[in-house]
Amino acid sequence: MEARGGSKVTSRVAIAGLGPIGTSVAKAIDAGIDGLVLSAVSAQSIDKHREWLGRLKAAPAALPIEQLADVADIVVECAPSRLVRSIVAPVVSRGKTAIVLSAGALLENTDLIDLARQNGGQIVVPTGALIGLDAVTAAAVGIIHSVRMSTRKPPRGLAGAPYIVEQKIELDRVTVPVKIFEGTAREAAKGFPANINVAVALSLAGIGPDRTMVEIWADPTVTRNTHRIEVDSDSARFSMMIENIPSENPKTGRITALSVIACLRKLHAPLRVGT
Structure with a gap:
């Protein structure tokens, strides 16, 4: 300083x-x-x-x-x-x-x-x-029973992710919303390191990367990166959704x-x- x-x-x-x-x-x-x-x-x-x-x-x-x-x-x-x-x-x-x-x-x-x-x-x-990290952090002072997050992105926003490459998913052929991944935040971070930092931040604020559950959808009907979280705790039950406009990098919201x-x-x- x-x-x-x-x-x-x-x-x-x-x-x-x-x-x-x-x-x-x-x-x-x-x-x-x-x-x-x-x-x-x-x-x-x-x-x-x-x-x-x-x-x-x-x-x-x-x-x-x-x-x-x-x-x-x-x-x-x-x-x-x-x-x-x-x-x-x-x-x-x-x-x-x-x-x-x-x-x-x-x-x-x-x-x-x-x-x-x-x-x-x-x-x-x-x-x-992500929206609502303050609420999750507060709930974590008590007891959180479960945290779930569902992410929807335009297919091109998922291009190049290790999971996409390993599973040989052809994103250019996705014409309807498809759930391409479901697992823990830790697993999501490994498969989508440039796409799912929001899930890791959510897990660190709450109950950790092995109990925070994540779904990832390739959705050609959306133009914005969309995240919905659902939290059940001893102090509150809440759900929140945010639709982020992509930046010049489609993997990241403005x-x-x-x-x-x-x-x-x-x-x-x-x-x-x-x-």
Whole structure:
């Protein structure tokens, strides 16, 4: 943290990955989020981003992902899930904060949570494309009996997922809604690592990845990524549905970037609403 202007504290933010989400977050920070400054970015092909990065009010440093923790207090992970460990480990081992969008990767790297605990760091999983995580988190203080989630996406939004490839599902031949997967959130994360981070976030907020049940539908009748969750607990029974407009990346909804921006705004806000 850096002190500026007397008692005001400014947090340095770095972004790993400059796809639609990372780009939106970078521009939002540069436009102005109270208490934050964009210190660095990292991308696989940084050259294709230099034009718009150069138009920012304060151009950030372009660094390898392993060096982001050296120049930032908060690192936002917007990268492929296979890179989560190399991004998050240096951050939390220094007692800093990592905002992780690839929540599914945390199930394969649970020791990162221990690393954060041992060094005073923190891993934050934002709400992302899902509704109702505050309610699930509250219900989990008591007893949750069951959590179910049903996801419907246009077939092209599921293209390339390991489960689709392994099962040799021909998505271009899907002409009616088809349930292509049913299982636990942990199983869904393995089969659909770029599609189902919402299910993992839901499971982490509630009863865990092995008790949270997930259905995935390839549905050519929808144009939006749709998630419906049903929760039964000792304090409440509730169901919620959200229809997310896809971003330039059909696997990801536009609201995901807005969720990260909202999360960052809370860090120094004089009023914080939500759990």
